[in-house]
Amino acid sequence: MKRALLFVLALAACQEEVAQNTAPLPLKPETLGYFCQMNLLEHEGPKGQIHLEGLPGAPLFFSQASDTVAYLRLPEQSHRVLAIYVSDMGAAGASWAEPGADNWIDATTAHFVVQSDAEGGMGAPEVVPFADPAAAAAFAAQHGGSVVGLEAIADATLLAAESPEAEGDADYARRLKSLSGATGG
Structure with a gap:
């Protein structure tokens, strides 16, 4: 018994815990979106x-910031989230078309403009992240909407991005609403 205990303790002492690198990775020509499997650029x-956790060096990329938030709320999501990054549109490239390859900010501290006239990469309504609250407020003043934190983004905002009602798919809309905990349908 003592030998087994000593062996277990020795084995545990020999194993090094290696911290997983969670630094944001830049977008590259081969970067594909998790949901759509299309080139993000x-x-x-x-x-x-x-x-x-458990997927070192291979983050999941999303073609829209709203897809990123939606993923976090999926009941099927099984791995522990270590880091969440979104594009800082206040530090974006030359235009909306070029949001930047490496201007990532922590989504948990970002200021999101919701319900504006902005459309994301897939042509759906977008939540627009900013590091600077003043830049977010200026964007909201120009494009409509309001500024909220990550946790305050309503599920209905994310469901609107899918807009299944516009396509007449009431069953799909009902299933999406039931997954989000929304009522009705």
Whole structure:
């Protein structure tokens, strides 16, 4: 018994815990969106990436910031989230079409403009992230909407991005609402 205990303690002492690198990775020509499997550089607007425990060096990338938030709320999501990054549109490239390849900010501290006239990379309504609250407020003043934190983004805002009602798919809309905990349908 003592030998087994000593062996276990020795084995535990020999194993090094290596911290997983969760630094944001820049977008590259081969970067694909998790949901759509399309090249992210071909889509306009803010992007996102999520680093999950047990998947070192391989974050999930998203073609829209709203897709990033939606992923976090999926009941099927099984890995512990270590880091969440979104494009800082206050530090974006030359235009909405070029949001930047490496201007990532922590989504948990970002200021999101919701319900504006902005459309994301897939042509759906977008939540627009900013590091600077003044830049977010200026964007909201020009494009409509309001400024909120990550946790205050309503599920209905994310469901609107899918807009299944516009396509007449009431069953799909009902299933999405039931997944989000929304009522009705």
